[in-house]
Amino acid sequence: MPNDTFNPLKLENQLCFPLYACAKEIVKKYKPFLDEIDLTYTQYIAMLVLWEKKSLNVKSLGEYLYLDSGTLTPLLKKLETEGLVTRTRKAEDERNLVVAITEKGEKLREKALDIPSKMGACVNLSPEDAATLYRILYQILR
Amino acid sequence: MPNDTFNPLKLENQLCFPLYACAKEIVKKYKPFLDEIDLTYTQYIAMLVLWEKKSLNVKSLGEYLYLDSGTLTPLLKKLETEGLVTRTRKAEDERNLVVAITEKGEKLREKALDIPSKMGACVNLSPEDAATLYRILYQILR
DNA sequence: TATAATTAAATTGTAAGCAATTTAATTACG
């Protein structure tokens, strides 16, 4: 019966830490697959939104991805340079910059199609745990 | 009865994305508390290990934190500059750099003691969900 | 309508984060 008082500052008593470490480790596992289509993880999730929405402004994209213009501006310029997206100011409101997917960007989607299943095979998680994890994470995010 | 085939590339069908977003959002929530003791999140988790172990080499620290020397070297130099840790080569094996907590570093611990509970209050999660999340994350990490 | 307030991106500065390489020390082995 150890009378050590609970140590709130032990690394293994933190909930944030495994979240932080896990996110990094999984992003790292994407790397070999993403290298094949020449995207970083952040570029990949931006493309996920663009494959879905075809076109939206930087602010909306940032809301989907939890990223701000400081991160997105250089990233989108890079994707533009590579011909995957276009960046154009909206005529009705010049403050808005509309990012739209290009033909080349659409084509890249086919090469990305099997990434989710390849990743699934890398992560050791039962379907039930995956569903539970998904639920809890979105509960924290909402 | 839509016969749309399942889209594996939808952002909301990804498991990695909420993990990535959640980790960032929670780290962001630490900021006001960590600002008070002048640490970044990464510096904080390094200090967590040092408060616990008192002294260890960069490699071990990196294993605990899932970080490499590329990240740790500049971070530890910063903590050294601030007088929170010392960095000394081990006499028996000069390849090893031993990081050790200082008096000042120990003192900082008291100011950090209430951070975990303050953070707990910020995250909307039942104790059961917190336990489940913890279990699943460590299962992925192991 | 002129000015103030707000909004969207961009910019600036700093800290991570990691792959790949380099340097220096130690260990293995021919």
Next chain:
DNA sequence: CGTAATTAAATTGCTTACAATTTAATTATA
């Protein structure tokens, strides 16, 4: 013993990430 292989940190180069500020456009209001 001497060279090769291994190991631990450091370094380099590039991309994220975000707070804070700036710029330019739009909207609200005195």
